[in-house]
Amino acid sequence: MNSMQKYDLIIVGGGILGLSHAYHALLKKKKVLLLEKNSQAMGASIRNFGQIVPSGFSATWQGYGRSSLKHYLDIASQADIAIRQEGSIYIASDDEEIQLLEELHQINQSNDYPSHLLTAEECTFRYPNVTKQYCKAALFFPEEINADSQKTIPAITLFLIKNLGLDVAYNRTIIDIYTNAHEVIAFDHQGDKWLGEQLVLCNGDEFSTLFPELFAESDITLVKLQMMETVPQINTLKIPGSILTGWTIRRYESFQECPSYQTIKSRENEQDFQRRFGVHILFKQTAEGSVILGDSHEYADVNQRDDLRLFETNEVINSFMTDAASKIMDLDYKIARTWIGCYSQRKSGEIYHHTIDDRIHIVTAIGGKGMTGSLGWAEEHINKIF
Numbered sequence: 001m002n003s004m005q006k007y008d009l010i011i012v013g014g015g016i017l018g019l020s021h022a023y024h025a026l027l028k029k030k031k032v033l034l035l036e037k038n039s040q041a042m043g044a045s046i047r048n049f050g051q052i053v054p055s056g057f058s059a060t061w062q063g064y065g066r067s068s069l070k071h072y073l074d075i076a077s078q079a080d081i082a083i084r085q086e087g088s089i090y091i092a093s094d095d096e097e098i099q100l101l102e103e104l105h106q107i108n109q110s111n112d113y114p115s116h117l118l119t120a121e122e123c124t125f126r127y128p129n130v131t132k133q134y135c136k137a138a139l140f141f142p143e144e145i146n147a148d149s150q151k152t153i154p155a156i157t158l159f160l161i162k163n164l165g166l167d168v169a170y171n172r173t174i175i176d177i178y179t180n181a182h183e184v185i186a187f188d189h190q191g192d193k194w195l196g197e198q199l200v201l202c203n204g205d206e207f208s209t210l211f212p213e214l215f216a217e218s219d220i221t222l223v224k225l226q227m228m229e230t231v232p233q234i235n236t237l238k239i240p241g242s243i244l245t246g247w248t249i250r251r252y253e254s255f256q257e258c259p260s261y262q263t264i265k266s267r268e269n270e271q272d273f274q275r276r277f278g279v280h281i282l283f284k285q286t287a288e289g290s291v292i293l294g295d296s297h298e299y300a301d302v303n304q305r306d307d308l309r310l311f312e313t314n315e316v317i318n319s320f321m322t323d324a325a326s327k328i329m330d331l332d333y334k335i336a337r338t339w340i341g342c343y344s345q346r347k348s349g350e351i352y353h354h355t356i357d358d359r360i361h362i363v364t365a366i367g368g369k370g371m372t373g374s375l376g377w378a379e380e381h382i383n384k385i386f
């Protein structure tokens with residue numbers, strides 16, 4: 001690798017969106033370089049739940065998510081990328097949520113996407129730690145995948161390097177990108193220039209370095225999430241797959257397509273603590289036996305990033321979440337780690353993409369669906385670029 005070689009494609013940003021673009025370009029036999037400002041990807045892609053859940057998204061994004069499932073499995077057949085296909089389960093806690101599960105089940109039957117309704121007894125039999133007081137019924141999606149993102153992202157990167165010939169340069173903050181008649185040039189903070197035919201910028205939630213004026217006038221919102229991880233409890237607990245619960249049913253986009261959704265939502269009080277901090281309760285057990293749980297959502301306009309106070313954790317939110325979680329699942333709630341994640345999303349629209357001079361393709365603000373949708377969406381995008 002040298003900075004005077006001309007690449008077919010330069011990717012800036014080593015999160016899941018950048019890796020997904022690299023993957024599809026490499027499959028087309030393109031010569032690809034990935035530039036990342038840190039010693040590895042450090043953004044939302046390694047801080048998330050790793051729930052690859054097409055069932056949670058709109059019809060279009062369910063399609064991208066289903067393509068992603070195939071791509072993850074395909075990569076996993078060639079390299080260990082720390083994913084498990086153990087399905088996802090949505091657990092209803094009252095009649096309204098049961099109604100939404102039944103309607104989502106119907107929608108997915110017509111979409112040909114497998115899902116199974118479970119009674120409360122069937123659910124608590126399969127997931128013995130789920131409390132009988134909470135669980136009233138459930139909907140299971142058997143094809144869905146769980147990633148251990150802190151391992152999966154580096155493992156996919158390694159797979160792309162070793163198996164498909166990706167070049168990577170870490171610790172390179174790109175501070176300028178421009179074009180001339182023949183190429184696109186990425187200029188890094190060490191003073192090196194990288195040349196490409198095309199460039200895809202997947203900068204995640206970093207909007208101050210490149211094209212700040214473009215982002216300042218966009219409809220991008222930043223979202224701060226709080227996450228927790230319990231101590232390992234591998235001998236006492238086995239929770240397969242992703243567990244999503246009542247407030248998720250009342251939140252995820254796929255349920256918005258259910259006929260009863262608007263009526264049910266209109267009965268909720270927007271001033272409730274849970275609604276104000278966008279809390280819903282999700283669980284996932286890691287291979288080491290700890291349980292990741294969360295999450296909350298606080299929002300700020302792209303120009304008001306500092307309002308999010310990304311340097312601090314709100315302990316009131318964390319104790320609200322562990323309290324709510326303990327009513328759903330019996331487990332040891334001794335917390336080993338907490339962290340904050342941030343992603344970008346659009347106020348209107350599902351992803352931000354913008355092309356400059358036919359060579360620079362900016363792609364970000366994929367929202368809370370990046371682990372699920374990126375591999376599918378990037379395939380379509382790369383097919384348009386090449």
Ligand SMILES: Cc1cc2nc3c(=O)[nH]c(=O)nc-3n(C[C@H](O)[C@H](O)[C@H](O)COP(=O)(O)OP(=O)(O)OC[C@H]3O[C@@H](n4cnc5c(N)ncnc54)[C@H](O)[C@@H]3O)c2cc1C
Nearest residue numbers: 013015017037043044045048049051174204341370371372
């Ligand atoms: C707490 C949390 C939970 C989530 N749970 C899920 C989930 O279960 N399922 C799901 O589908 N999605 C989930 N998401 C959403 C998902 O993580 C994001 O949509 C996705 O990671 C966004 O990927 P990205 O590549 O756009 O951004 P990032 O992962 O943020 O990557 C951007 C990269 O670009 C690099 N970069 C930025 N600027 C430059 C520059 N100038 N030069 C060089 N490099 C640069 C950064 O260092 C970074 O590594 C969650 C997100 C969070 C925060």
